[in-house]
Amino acid sequence: MKITRVETFAVPPRWLLCRIETDEGHVGWGEPVVEGRAATVRTAVGELTEQFLIGADPLRIEDLWQQMTKGSFYRGGPVLSSAVAGLDQALWDIAGKHYGAPVHQLLGGPVREKVRAYSWVGGDEPAELRDHVQQQVEAGFTAVKMNASGRMNRLATVRDIEGIVGRAETARDVLGPDGDFAVDFHGRFTAANARKVLPHLAPYNPLFVEEPLLPEYPHLLAGLVAASPVPVATGERLYSRTDVLPALQAGVAVLQPDLSHAGGISETRRIAALAETFDVPVAPHCPLGPVSLAASLQVAFCTPNFLIQEQSIGIHYNTGAEVLDYVVDKEPFRFHDGHLARPTAPGLGITVDERAVRAAEEYDAWRNPAWRHPDGSFAEW
């Protein structure tokens, strides 16, 4: 079998899909994207295709992964790792279809029968939070995630802290003692600010606090973890085993690799195995589209140290299109009491609606919101 063609589709709300075609009729789908940089990743996918993929055997996934990640002197980082990630997903999709098995079966078989997922409840508007958590509970979810705050001062004021604590109190009140909420600090906090705020969250027992520190400060992470009374999660902006190692050594409680950023199914599996040696579970990051979610689920079903899956159905970022718009059969993404069932179809387990993808408007308009402090200086989003 040989790869004959690789196409990419930039589709709303902010995704890039890739489609690998072979001379034996098998087609694989992947989702290589960096949110806000779809066109940049698309260029990288084109370069990798030309250099390594056309004419290659798609079943030699590991060899292609090695070439794509190490076959140029400058390597790594979000753009290149995300390009490889989506192509890797598509290769696994082809392998599953070729062998007539879901990807998780090829990776050792299922270790669980269902996967717990959480829903987003925004959090930028605290007034609506109670209703949003309530809606997710009524939809059967047992866990939600929210932002801790909007734009954050470099050191939180009493009002800032009251706003964060108020959100946690509301979520805990609605969820009761059996539910879970996670709080995303989104890299909006300075290290000192995180240390100041985290103790205030402890009484409400969040499942974890995400990215309390920007990923470019790994040297500060161990100190923050030691000072934090709540479990610390990070990883959506780390792209390889070597990237996550300092976070694991710093003692994070949960690792959140993104299947569309961290080298795809191949590397996320290895990241999970590395995390296992630190007794750390993984909670794959996935605010993305259907192929990324399908790839995440394949890993979740065969990974022993899996905790919970993020998914973006109904997320506040998705405007103009939804995860379900691009799949023929919606059943693989139907929630049963906040869980997703084990996919049994070959490959990634979904049927991408190729007509919908091809008909979708070429779209690359989503950009990271730009925030500023009241004095006019740059503020982290």
Ligand SMILES: [Mg+2]
């Ligand atoms: Mg996050």
